[in-house]
Amino acid sequence: MAYDYGALQPCFKAACLRRHYETHHAHLLRELSQALKEQDLTVGSVQCLLPGMERLARPSRQASSLPLGRPFRLDLGHPTRPSLPDPLVRVIREAGGGHVNHTIFWRSMRPAGRGATEPHAELARAIREDFGSVRTFRRVFKEAVLAHQGSGWAWLVYRQDRSLVVSTTANEDNPCMQDHVPWHQAGRPILALDLWEHSYCETHGDDRERYLDSWWKVVNWEYAARSYQIASAT
Numbered sequence: 095m096a097y098d099y100g101a102l103q104p105c106f107k108a109a110c111l112r113r114h115y116e117t118h119h120a121h122l123l124r125e126l127s128q129a130l131k132e133q134d135l136t137v138g139s140v141q142c143l144l145p146g147m148e149r150l151a152r153p154s155r156q157a158s159s160l161p162l163g164r165p166f167r168l169d170l171g172h173p174t175r176p177s178l179p180d181p182l183v184r185v186i187r188e189a190g191g192g193h194v195n196h197t198i199f200w201r202s203m204r205p206a207g208r209g210a211t212e213p214h215a216e217l218a219r220a221i222r223e224d225f226g227s228v229r230t231f232r233r234v235f236k237e238a239v240l241a242h243q244g245s246g247w248a249w250l251v252y253r254q255d256r257s258l259v260v261s262t263t264a265n266e267d268n269p270c271m272q273d274h275v276p277w278h279q280a281g282r283p284i285l286a287l288d289l290w291e292h293s294y295c296e297t298h299g300d301d302r303e304r305y306l307d308s309w310w311k312v313v314n315w316e317y318a319a320r321s322y323q324i325a326s327a328t
């Protein structure tokens with residue numbers, strides 16, 4: 095995390111942000127590490143596991159411990175090797191997804207008053223093109239946040255057809271999990287907002303609208319612009 099726990103007030107109380115990072119996020123990472131360790135597997139990029147986790151073939155014995163920094167062998171649908179065990183796939187989806195989601199979430203924010211307060215560069219142009227205006231994008235995002243039932247995440251997503259879309263996912267699902275999200279909401283995350291109660295109830299009660307209103311003030315538009323630039327260049 096690139097800022098102090100108190101740096102995102104009043105959107106997040108310092109104690110709430112500390113607990114979120116040191117307890118919730120850390121727990122997800124521990125759970126994922128433990129499950130991979132039990133299977134004698136190491137991964138260089140958790141993100142690489144998410145898109146087709148059910149179809150990943152278990153690496154051969156020699157390849158089961160890949161050096162850190164190298165991506166996991168994405169061996170989709172290998173005819174002779176078994177897929178990963180179901181309990182591990184479940185942990186990858188929940189804890190791995192949670193780890194990736196929170197990592198994007200922390201990067202989607204910066205202290206209020208530091209940096210741009212609106213989308214800029216190519217991202218601003220794309221938002222205007224796909225939503226009509228930044229104001230409409232914010233309205234669509236708010237409607238999605240308020241309509242979402244239960245725990246989950248709200249996203250600005252860059253789809254494979256090169257358009258932007260607002261979506262929400264349940265629990266710890268990520269838009270890159272193409273087997274678990276509707277096709278029209280699948281893609282690469284540009285911004286993430288945590289809709290789990292542990293993220294906002296301590297600071298805002300159950301008022302998601304107030305949470306979102308204060309979140310806009312700490313959105314890291316530089317990060318979003320970079321994410322868009324990378325996603326749209328590949």
Ligand SMILES: [Fe+2]
Nearest residue numbers: 118288290293
């Ligand atoms: Fe969270």
